[in-house]
Each structure stands twice: as C-alpha cells, then as structure tokens.
Amino acid sequence: MPLINRKDVFIEWGDCDPAGIVYYPRYFVMFDNATVALFAAAGLKKHEMVKTYDMVGYPMVDTGARFILPSKWGETITIESHVSEWKRSSFDIKHRVLKGDDLAIEAWETRVWVGRHPDDPERIKSFPIPEDVKARFA
Numbered sequence: 181m182p183l184i185n186r187k188d189v190f191i192e193w194g195d196c197d198p199a200g201i202v203y204y205p206r207y208f209v210m211f212d213n214a215t216v217a218l219f220a221a222a223g224l225k226k227h228e229m230v231k232t233y234d235m236v237g238y239p240m241v242d243t244g245a246r247f248i249l250p251s252k253w254g255e256t257i258t259i260e261s262h263v264s265e266w267k268r269s270s271f272d273i274k275h276r277v278l279k280g281d282d283l284a285i286e287a288w289e290t291r292v293w294v295g296r297h298p299d300d301p302e303r304i305k306s307f308p309i310p311e312d313v314k315a316r317f318a
C-alpha cells in the first residue's frame with residue numbers, strides 16, 4: 181500500500197465563479213498544494229529537498245482531471261494523493277477529491293525530478309529519482 185496523504189481544503193469565495201461553483205483552474209492550484217503536502221508527509225519538505233538532493237524541483241509534464249461533482253463556497257473537500265508509478269526520472273501522481281464518501285474529481289499528474297544542466301546552469305535536466313526518495317512513499 182503506497183503512502184496516501186489526505187488534505188482537507190475549505191472552498192473559499194475567491195475559488196468560485198459567478199455560478200457559485202469552483203472555477204476549474206483553482207483545482208489545479210489545490211492539486212499542486214496536495215502534491216507538496218504528499219512529499220512533506222513523506223518527510224520531504226520542498227525547501228530542504230532541493231538542498232539535500234541538489235535538485236531544482238519536480239516540474240509538471242502532463243496533467244488532467246475528470247470532474248464528476250461540483251463544489252461550492254463553504255464546503256470542505258478532501259484530496260487524497262499518492263504516487264501511482266515511479267519511472268526513471270518521472271513519476272505519476274493520482275489525486276482523488278472526495279465530498280464525504282462521494283468521488284468528486286479524479287486527477288493525474290506526471291512530474292520529472294530535475295536538477296541543473298551540467299553544461300548550462302540556466303537550464304534544467306532530468307535526473308534519476310534517488311532510491312531513498314522512492315522508499316519514503318512505500
């Protein structure tokens with residue numbers, strides 16, 4: 181069973197469109213926060229991780245979502261996140277948004293573990309994900 185992080189998110193007024201439901205780009209901000217929270221739950225705080233592993237970050241290369249139920253101001257949703265697959269330098273994350281027991285959204289991301297390019301520090305380049313990083317999510 182992989183590490184699953186659960187994050188409760190209160191839906192703010194500013195998250196919503198004039199119809200009173202969450203405007204979809206706001207969810208992608210919430211998913212990014214959920215990924216950062218998943219790494220923190222694995223003991224990998226972003227500002228420490230970049231120093232410990234001499235890396236730059238884990239930029240997004242693919243993402244998407246399937247929206248099933250809308251959410252409104254004043255509601256609290258729960259985002260469940262886990263790493264669904266590790267590859268060489270890339271990895272997949274799945275987010276499930278729950279309203280009580282009901283599935284409201286399924287979302288996915290592919291991110292890449294990157295550091296500075298050895299020939300040009302202005303550029304980033306993929307690097308193999310350290311084994312001890314992967315082990316923290318088991």
Ligand SMILES: CC(C)(COP(=O)(O)OP(=O)(O)OC[C@H]1O[C@@H](n2cnc3c(N)ncnc32)[C@H](O)[C@@H]1OP(=O)(O)O)[C@@H](O)C(=O)NCCC(=O)NCCSC(=O)c1ccc(O)cc1
Nearest residue numbers: 236237238239240241242267268269270290292304305306
């Ligand atoms: C990430 C990259 C530097 C990787 O390039 P390279 O170093 O040449 O590596 P590769 O092309 O070999 O790709 C590396 C891996 O990614 C995989 N990859 C690359 N593109 C894709 C896409 N589109 N889909 C799926 N997988 C992909 C590829 O298959 C390789 O997989 P592995 O076998 O696991 O190694 C380059 O693809 C890139 O710059 N892409 C654009 C990234 C971007 O602009 N993202 C959006 C904004 S950044 C962002 O959101 C962010 C979030 C968090 C942060 O900490 C930092 C930034």
